[in-house]
Amino acid sequence: MNCDFDQIIDRNKTSCVKWDFNQRIFGREDILPLWVADMDFQAPQAVVEALVNRAQHGIYGYSNSMDGYYEALIDWMKNRHDWLIEREWITFSPGIVPALNELVRSLTKAGDKIILQSPVYPPFFQAIKNHGREVVNNQLRLENGRYTMDFTDLEEKFASGVKMMILCSPHNPVGRVWDRDELDRLGQLCLAYDVLVISDEIHGDLIFEGYRHIPFASLSSDLAQQSIVCTAPSKTFNLAGLQTSNLIIPNPKYRQAFLASLDLTGIHNPNVFGITALEVAYQQGAEWLNQLMHYLEGNVEFLMSFLARELPQIGLIKPEGTYLVWLDFRSLGLEPKDLHKFLVHKAGVGLNAGYLFGPGGEGFARLNLGCSRAVLEEGLRRIKTAVQELA
Structure with a gap:
């Protein structure tokens, strides 16, 4: 092909x-x-054909994810990123931006400090401000044509009482794929200061030769309990219009809080075409x-x-x-x-x-x-x- x-x-x-x-x-x-x-x-042609076939069925009623959906995502994470995830960790969202808003709303309180690392995807700022939280910026450093994290500044800000961090991994727009040493150092600081990490990994499959994406929650069992990974097939396979994303939330306390917040908005199930596309893309793409x-x-x-x-x-x-x-x-x-x-x-x-x-x-x-x-x-x-x- x-x-x-x-x-x-x-x-x-x-x-x-x-x-x-x-x-x-x-x-x-x-x-x-x-x-x-x-x-x-x-x-991918397999996705196009699967969507056409599903459309020809002619009935587009209420839908929900079946075994194949979860198995496709679990296998993709294992085979592509060497990360073993469990089915119960997987939660649906129609997009990462709505999910970020729900996570901020459900897992922090008004006035809480949330860190991000500019220059960064603009909706991160809005997700914090929308709900009366305080943006704390740990600006990236540009050195010799490459961006790095300023860990000294980051620790100082963590010490001021930060509750959450929104990590962009890989980073949009600067294109960094954070290496294991950087993520380990970040993870140790998050554990030391009890900071919950929301890791937006929607670009995690789009990695150039010589680099490797490491899911933040895969670093250790402790960090799995202290983090939420946001992922989707949308950037990888150009499926954004099907509005099907997933949050991987190992910690049941955070997972239940997020699901309860989603329930307040009336968001429950993915659409039938998003289900079909995700399953086939991860299986055959x-x-x-x-x-x-x-x-x-x-x-x-x-x-x-x-x-x-x-x-x-x-x-x-x-x-x-x-x-x-x-x-x-x-x-x-x-x-x-x-x-x-x-x-x-x-x-x-x-x-x-x-x-x-x-x-x-x-x-x-x-x-x-x-x-x-x-x-x-x-x-x-x-x-x-x-x-x-x-x-």
Whole structure:
């Protein structure tokens, strides 16, 4: 099976957030969108066929997960990440962002301090603020083109009474895949200061050669009881629209509190197509994913070569995982909001503005290279033309 990731598929008029809402989001219709974290690639053919087959059944009543759903997820975690999980640990959520809000609401109290590490996925901030909790920022350090955790600052803030930490692993947008030493050091601090870790690992399958994703809860039995892992097939297999995610919660106290909070919202079961897609993707999608990662690595190499040759003013934080890249535009000397306007109105490309990712994001922008190489090249050429006009 050879997957053609160079194929350009027209997504217009499919109710696609990425392509159909340029005017509403950017104020222009003619934007080339390289922003929101979904890819322009079709899901694995086995998933497409399974969904078509299920649709042809013709009855779409209330649904729930059966044995195959749990077995597929358990086997995937074992085979892909060497992590043995138990069926009772698995809880459903329609998405990781709703889950983060429910976890903050159910496992902390108003006024509690919650740590995150900027520049980071913007909904993390909102999940904390939505429920009257206090954001405590442990900003990542950028050294020699690579981001690291500031453990001295982290421990000082843990000591101030932090109750929870939202960890992004792999990190969105900076592309770090945290290594075992970093995670072990973080884990020991969390145990010492009794900090509950919510580990968003939705990009955990998208790892480049030479790196390995380690689920935070797999580090030790103690950390399994002190952490919750958020996962989904949505980024891995481009299934975000099916709204099927899972939280892996080994600690029964936290699991029961989360489920009780979900019950208050009336959220109970995944939709029938999400169930089908998850099961087939995890059972039959490994080869597709291997080919995807090879293609994405080619896109990273193409991007690095283009910038070095055509746009040396723009820096790149080379990703270790995810299909998102963090571009450094600081040498252009533009204010954060002016940089975003420049990319939209001068270059005609839609990227995620760096300042929205919190402190440390100013002067950066996030680009999604989960697209055909031809589309990526078009976006880069638009940026090059706009930068040349600045001179």
